[in-house]
Amino acid sequence: MYDPARDTWQESPPRPSSLPKKPNLDAEEEKAVDSKNGSKNESKSGTPVSSRAPSEVPSIRDSSADGSFSRKQENGGETDKYAVRQHYNSRPNNSTQERKKSTIFGVRSFNNFVKSLLIDMYSRPHDVALDLGCGKGGDLLKWLKAGIDGLIGVDIADISIEHAKDRFAHMRSKCFWVDFCVGDPFLDRLEDIVHPDAFPVDVVSCQFAFHYAFETEERLRNALANISRVLKRGGKFIGTIPDSEQLVRNLKLGKKQWGNSIYRISFEEANPTGTFETLWGNRYMFHLTEAVEDVPEYVVPFEGFVKLAQEYNLKLERHQTFMKFFHQAVRDRDVKKVAEDSKILNRDGTFAIGEEQLEACAVYAVFAFEKV
Ligand SMILES: C[S@@+](CC[C@H](N)C(=O)[O-])C[C@H]1O[C@@H](n2cnc3c(N)ncnc32)[C@H](O)[C@@H]1O
Numbered sequence: 255m256y257d258p259a260r261d262t263w264q265e266s267p268p269r270p271s272s273l274p275k276k277p278n279l280d281a282e283e284e285k286a287v288d289s290k291n292g293s294k295n296e297s298k299s300g301t302p303v304s305s306r307a308p309s310e311v312p313s314i315r316d317s318s319a320d321g322s323f324s325r326k327q328e329n330g331g332e333t334d335k336y337a338v339r340q341h342y343n344s345r346p347n348n349s350t351q352e353r354k355k356s357t358i359f360g361v362r363s364f365n366n367f368v369k370s371l372l373i374d375m376y377s378r379p380h381d382v383a384l385d386l387g388c389g390k391g392g393d394l395l396k397w398l399k400a401g402i403d404g405l406i407g408v409d410i411a412d413i414s415i416e417h418a419k420d421r422f423a424h425m426r427s428k429c430f431w432v433d434f435c436v437g438d439p440f441l442d443r444l445e446d447i448v449h450p451d452a453f454p455v456d457v458v459s460c461q462f463a464f465h466y467a468f469e470t471e472e473r474l475r476n477a478l479a480n481i482s483r484v485l486k487r488g489g490k491f492i493g494t495i496p497d498s499e500q501l502v503r504n505l506k507l508g509k510k511q512w513g514n515s516i517y518r519i520s521f522e523e524a525n526p527t528g529t530f531e532t533l534w535g536n537r538y539m540f541h542l543t544e545a546v547e548d549v550p551e552y553v554v555p556f557e558g559f560v561k562l563a564q565e566y567n568l569k570l571e572r573h574q575t576f577m578k579f580f581h582q583a584v585r586d587r588d589v590k591k592v593a594e595d596s597k598i599l600n601r602d603g604t605f606a607i608g609e610e611q612l613e614a615c616a617v618y619a620v621f622a623f624e625k626v
Pocket residue numbers: 335338339342343386387388389390392393408409410411414437438439440460461462463466
């Protein structure tokens with residue numbers, strides 16, 4: 255239950271009920287999950303999906319006692335938020351077959367592999383998870399494999415949320431409940447977006463989205479305050495973000511734009527010192543062929559992020575580039591065969607993904623914090 259005096263959550267919430275509708279699923283992926291989970295999936299009932307329309311989401315409140323929520327500044331980063339939302343809303347919901355034909359099939363496979371590993375490492379069976387920037391629900395099957403009991407997904411893109419609901423409705427194995435909501439968890443209180451009974455959660459995941467919180471100080475602090483408040487003590491905050499060290503290395507080489515035929519990063523101005531005056535607002539445009547069309551993103555200066563996160567009782571546990579994380583997992587965990595089956599590695603251990611696609615994957619890093 256929510257304790258307003260302490261602005262925190264004390265007990266596990268009741269599980270929302272739900273109602274699946276029409277189908278739409280990644281049949282092959284689901285088959286794989288079905289065979290892996292065996293009869294476990296059949297034993298639990300399917301779950302309904304609930305959501306709120308954007309108009310029902312209350313506006314931000316006045317500052318809270320700890321000052322972590324301030325009233326929205328004029329021009330408080332609204333411009334980019336709408337551009338980002340419009341962009342993701344306009345992305346087509348491609349079928350598995352279409353995705354397989356994509357020129358960035360390798361990038362998608364690699365990214366999905368990394369996310370699966372991260373989710374597997376930092377969640378436990380029966381957890382309740384919160385996915386911030388959940389998009390079209392592309393991680394639903396990863397959560398299913400992790401054996402969680404409940405998933406709350408939040409995204410500013412309302413059409414993406416409709417796709418996510420649809421995707422869940424089409425899943426054959428529904429052994430956890432879901433609650434997909436439209437809202438901006440980097441600006442508004444999560445309790446104003448999601449039914450408060452859903453909190454606290456065991457794990458917060460933010461995949462390829464937390465860099466959007468670095469637009470302004472207000473967003474960043476609100477995002478961290480939200481995450482810290484709804485996470486149980488000992489709970490994990492995991493995610494994938496562009497690797498700031500790589501961005502800085504390129505800036506220091508005097509480049510203001512770089513990439514290849516698959517991806518492109520463009521800063522407005524050169525910054526050969528590679529330093530940033532503030533932790534937020536360091537904007538660049540990102541392009542990933544067939545996926546992201548010159549969308550504004552923000553540098554996540556990692557050291558500063560870790561220091562600020564400490565103020566919100568979030569302690570760093572892991573920070574690795576995608577490549578380091580992947581190689582360590584192949585070495586230490588029994589996942590080489592899975593990487594081969596996912597067409598990431600060849601049998602001889604070399605990459606089955608082309609060099610330019612690999613370079614696009616290498617832009618990213620994983621992180622994991624623990625709520626202390
Ligand atoms: C690159 S997509 C990643 C989607 C999903 N997490 C995945 O890994 O497939 C980024 C997502 O972040 C969402 N997003 C961007 N800014 C957001 C914000 N302020 N609040 C919630 N979601 C946001 C976008 O709408 C989009 O769905």
